[in-house]
Amino acid sequence: MSSHSLSTFSNMDVDVAIIGAGPSGAIAASLLHQQGKRVVVLEKQHFPRFSIGESLLPCAMQFIEQAGMLDAVEKAGFQFKNGAAFRYQNNYTTFDFTDKFTPGPGTTFQVQRGEFDKILADTAAKQGVEIHYGHTVDHIDLTHEPVISVSTEDAQQYQINAKFILDASGFGRVLPRLLDLEIPSNLPPRSAIFTHIEDNISDSTFDRNKILISVHPQHKDIWYWLIPFSNNRCSIGVVAEPHLLARLQGTLEQQLMTIVNEEPGLNRLLSDAKVVQECATLKGYSANVSTLATDKFALLGNAGEFLDPVFSSGVTIAMQSASMAAATLLKQLDGQHVNWQEEYAAPLMKGVNTFRTYVQAWYDGRFQDVIFYQQANPAIKQMICSILAGYAWDTNNPFVAESERRLNTVVALCQDNDPV
Template sequence: MSTMQQTDVLIIGAGPSGSSAAALLRQKGYQVTVIERQYFPRFSIGESLLPQSMVFLEEAGLLDTVRAHVDEYAFQFKNGAAFLRGPQRSFYDFTEKFSEGPGTTWQVRRAQFDHLLALEAEKKGAEIRFGHEVTAVDVEPEHPVLTVKYEQGESYQIQGKFLLDASGFGRILPKFLDLESPSDFPVRRAVFTHIEDGILDDPDFDRQKILITVHDMDHRAWYWLIPFADGRSSFGIVAEQDFFEKYGFEDSTDQDLESLFKRILADDPSLSHVLRNAKFDTPVRTLVGYSANVKHLAERNYALLGNAGEFLDPVFSSGVTIALKSSSLAIPLVNKVLQGQSVDWMEEYEKPLRQGIQVFRAYVESWYSGEFQDVVFSTRQEDRIRRMISSLLAGYAWDTTNPIHKNAKQRLNTLAEYCREALPQES
C-alpha cells in the first residue's frame, strides 16, 4: 500500500448530496476528493424532483447545467402532483402554494441527472474517483482515514480533515461504524421499471405532474407514474410484503417481476385504462426494506448526508430534496470545523435537518394510515388549506411559517376528520 494520500474533505458517493456538497466546498476553495464505487451514468430511481430542490441546486451552482440539458435528456417540466383512487381524481398545482420559492421543477432520468451534477462538480475542481470502493473506515484519528480499493484490486489509504458520507442506500459509515438503528416503518417493497407509456391525448392525464395511484384493492399499496418528455415514464408500485405474497411473489428473475407487475396492474381498472397502450421494454427491478434510521447524523470529524442518514419512503419524492438540504446545512459547518471553530452538530445540523424530515414523516405515515389520502381526495378543501398542503408536497418541509408545519401529525389528523365529514355527500 502506497504512502497515505491527503485531501481537505473526503466524500463517499457522487450522487446528488455528494456532488452538491463537493460543489459547495469548491466555492470555499477546499480540496475535495469524492470516492464513488460505481461508474456514471448509472440507473437510479427517485426521478420526480420537488421545487424546493431548485433552491439548493442554485445555491451549489448546479442548476444552470441541469437547465441546459433539459431538452437533450427529455427532462419533463413538472408543476405539481396528481392522485388517482378508483374513480376519484385530485391534483395539486405547486405554483399555488403557501411558501415562497420556486413552484416548478423537472422529472428526470436519474442516470443523466446525477451524472450532470457530478460532471459539474468536477468542472468546479472536485476530484471524483469513479470505480473506487471504500473497504475500511477509521474515524478515531483527528483526521479520518479511508481504505479504498480500485478496479485492479489495488488499495490505497486517503486521509481528509473531514469526512462526509453521501453513499445513499450503500450507507457506508452506518455499516462500518455500527450506526444503523431499525426504522419504525413497516418493511415495504418497491417494484419498478421504465416503460414506453403509450399515453396519447388523454384529457385526464397531465405529463407535467407525477401521478400517484392508490391500489383499488388495498389502499396501503400505491403506484408512481413519473412521465418524461419523450413518451416514456418511470413506473413503480410500493406495498408491504404480504400484498405481494397474495400475487405469488417470487424474487427470482426479471420475467417473474414483470409478470407480477402486470398482474397487479390488471387489478386496478383506473390505472390500467391510463396505461392501456403501455409497453414493458426494460428489466423490472425490486428494492425491499429501504427505510432506515441511524443513531446520530454527525460527530466531530464526519457527517452523514441524504439517504446515508435516513430514508423515509418514496411516496412523496422527498429523497433528493432531503439529500440536497443536508448538503446545504452541513457545508457551512464543515467550513467552521476547517477554520478551527467549534460546531455543535446536534444543534446546528441534526436537529434542523430532522425538523423537516419529521414533517415529511408525518404525512408519509398519514398517507399509509389513510388520513392523508382522505384529505387529498376530499373536495372539502379551502384554498388556504390547499396551499399549505401544496407547499409540503412541493418539498417546503422546513418552512416554519406554514401553519401545518407545527405539530404536523396532529394537524393532519384534524384536517382528515374535517374532510371526512364530507365523504357521504361525495360518494
C-alpha cells in the same frame, strides 16, 4: 477531469472526503469547493447508473442553483414538472406546486436519474472537484483525524487523510455499516417493484407535467407511481407491504403488470405500454441510524434515513442535508466550534419528521382523506402543497411547525364532512 489521470494512487491529504457522487455528494462537494476547501469524492460505481427517485420536488431547485448546476440541468431537456396528481377509484385531484404557501421555486423536472446524477457530478468535476469512480471505501479509522482505506477496481489500495467525512452513499450506507450505526426504522417494511416503459399514452387529458400517484381500488395502502419523462417513456412502480404482493405470480415484470392492471385508470392509460427496462425490486428500504453527525463525519440523505418514496422526498432530503452539512462544516473547518446535533442533525430532522408525519398518515389513510377531500380550503391546500413541493423545513407553515396536530385537525374536518 472527473476521474484520476494517473495509473497509480498514492495517499492523499484533503479537507473533506465524500463517499458517493450522487446528488447529495455532488452538491456538497461543489459547495465546499466553492469555498476553497480541498475535496475528494469516492464513487464505487461508474456513471451513468440507474437509480429511482426520478420525480424531483421544486424545493430541490434551490440547492441545484446554489451549487452552480442549474444551467446544466435546465439545458438537459428533462420533463417539466409543476405538480402532483392523485387518483383513488373515481376521485382525481391535483396539486399545483406554484400555488403554495412557501416562497421559492414552484416547478422542477422529472428525470432519468442516471443522466441527471451524471450531469450534477460532471458539473462538479468541471468546477474543479476531484471525483474517483470505481473506488470503494473499505475501512474508516476515526481514532484521530479520519483515515479512509480505499481500493480501486484494479486492486490498488491507498489511504486518504481527511479532516472530515461526508457519507453521501445513499442506499449503500457505507458509514452506517462500517461504524455500526444502523438501527431499525419505525416504519413497517415495504417493497417496491418498478421499471421504465415506453408508455404510448394516447389520452389527451393525461398531464405529463405531473407525477401521478394512484391508489389500489381495494387496498388503500398499495399505491403506484407513474412519472412521465420527456421521451415518451415513464417510470412505473408499485409499493406495498410484502404480504400484499405475495399473491402475485410469475416474473417481476408479470407481477408488476398484474397489479398495475388492477387499477382501472392505469390499466386504461397504459394499454399500449411496452416495458423497456428489466424490472427491479427494492425491499425493506426504510432505514435509520443512531447518529447523524459528529465532529468527524456527517451522513447525508439516504445514508442517514430513508423514509418512503411516496412523496418523492428522497432527493430533496439529500440536497437539503448536503447544503446544511456544508454550511456547518465550513464553520468547523474555519476553526469555529460546532455542535453537530444542534446545528445539523436536529434542524435536518425537523423536515424529515414533517415528511414522516405525512408518510405515516398516507398509509393509515388519514392523509388520503385530506388529499381527496373535494371541498378543500384554499389556504390549507396551499400549506399542504408546500410540503408536497418539498418545503418541509419552513416552520412558518403551521403544517410543518405542528405537523401531527394540524393534520389531525384537518383530517377530522374532512372525515366529518366528506368521508372517502
